[in-house]
Amino acid sequence: MAINVELLKKVCEAPGVPGYESKIRNMIIEEVTPLVDDISVDNMGNVIALKKGRSDEKRAMVAAHMDEIGFIVTHIDDKGFVRFTTLGGFDPKTLTAQRVVIHGKEDVIGVMGTKPVHVMTPEEKNKMPKIKDYYIDLGMNKEEVEKLIEVGNPITRERELIEMGNCVNCKSIDNRVSVFILIETLRNLKECPYDVYGVFTVQEEVGIRGANVAAHSINPDFGFGLDTTIAYDLPGASAHEKVTSLGEGTAIKIMDAMTICDYRMVDYMKKIAEENKIKWQPELLTAGGTDTAGIQRMGKSGAISGAVSIPTRHLHQVIEMANKDDIDGSINLLSNCLESLDKYDWSHK
Missing domain, CATH: 3.40.630.10 (Zn peptidases)
Incomplete structure (x- = not known):
């Protein structure tokens, strides 16, 4: 059925x-x-x-x-980048360059960022990333971000459901x-x-x-x-x-x-x-x-x-x-x- x-x-x-x-x-x-x-x-x-x-x-x-599982806003820095902590357990290596939604005064799309591989030291390239290494880039400056987002706003992953073979993926x-x-x-x-x-x-x-x-x-x-x-x-x-x-x-x-x-x-x-x-x-x-x-x-x-x-x-x-x-x-x-x-x-x- x-x-x-x-x-x-x-x-x-x-x-x-x-x-x-x-x-x-x-x-x-x-x-x-x-x-x-x-x-x-x-x-x-x-x-x-x-x-x-x-x-x-x-x-x-x-x-x-x-x-x-998701995240919550803990800090907005001087350039408008958002720091966060987890709500539930995550595998950090899967977060690189992934879109998320911050649920503030309105929903705002952001992307998980971390240090680019091109400027990493050999030691850094061999290390597994940690949650603390990530920030969320909203493409806005601090003033623009703070009109919509505040500390304590929840964050979810931005992925829709698709069908793959006889499976669902979301x-x-x-x-x-x-x-x-x-x-x-x-x-x-x-x-x-x-x-x-x-x-x-x-x-x-x-x-x-x-x-x-x-x-x-x-x-x-x-x-x-x-x-x-x-x-x-x-x-x-x-x-x-x-x-x-x-x-x-x-x-x-x-x-x-x-x-x-x-x-x-x-x-x-x-x-x-x-x-x-x-x-x-x-x-x-x-x-x-x-x-x-x-x-x-x-x-x-x-x-x-x-x-x-x-x-x-x-x-x-x-x-x-x-x-x-x-x-x-x-x-x-x-x-x-x-x-x-x-x-x-x-x-x-």
Whole structure:
């Protein structure tokens, strides 16, 4: 089944770095409100969409973070060049000569600059660049810049979504692809045994902050994280380094650096995938973490938690890439898992 690339493009291209998610949040609210029974925004800015089940005896929470990695203005120098710091993790070598958008009084396009290779010393040429080596060139003098920009303005990458083969390529596939998947899951859900809380969380990229608050409030019995994962299926990668591969199906998380998924949930998700002929692959990530950690631990009794992970190439770089079939499989897996929660023996064994 073909995915709605037009909606995915809209979601990916919207700006929303940690703490400054208002534009993507408003878009989500507009899209999701007709699909659910109730929608609210908490003090942190999480969007909580409730789809009622046959029983409110138990609760399931699904979290997809809406924030994207980005930057924030820290200084404007005497020549109008902008200094910044990161909001979330970046691979600095990918930033050279890339366009960005500073969201000030109006959106202003800039370009990431650093020392030209022609004037570097041999030692400098052999060093990996660091974030502090970069500035943003707006093509304006200080007076012009300060009419539009001030310290504290957020900055996002300037990249549109394109299709490449059977893949989509854009900024912020992490984690806007999961925002898209959760929207489409809420659209597709038929009758669920328990109340489903679809939560579009904030500030995941700086420490799973929104998910922690939402899980504490919702107190779910079951939890599903929804996020991208590394697809290191590239030249030079050894088989044991790949984590996942594009086009080999949605991934079922076993663990990452912050979460060991409940063995019952892992088993359940595998059974659901196999029963519904959904192509899947295991994900075991030795570094990094997702909202799954907050869902699992921040409720009063904890939650039986796992995660649907979307294989993604070039994570935390200027552009990222995911496979359309993997995206569709993720929607199918999540939807079927939510609709069958009462058909599994969840007792410890």
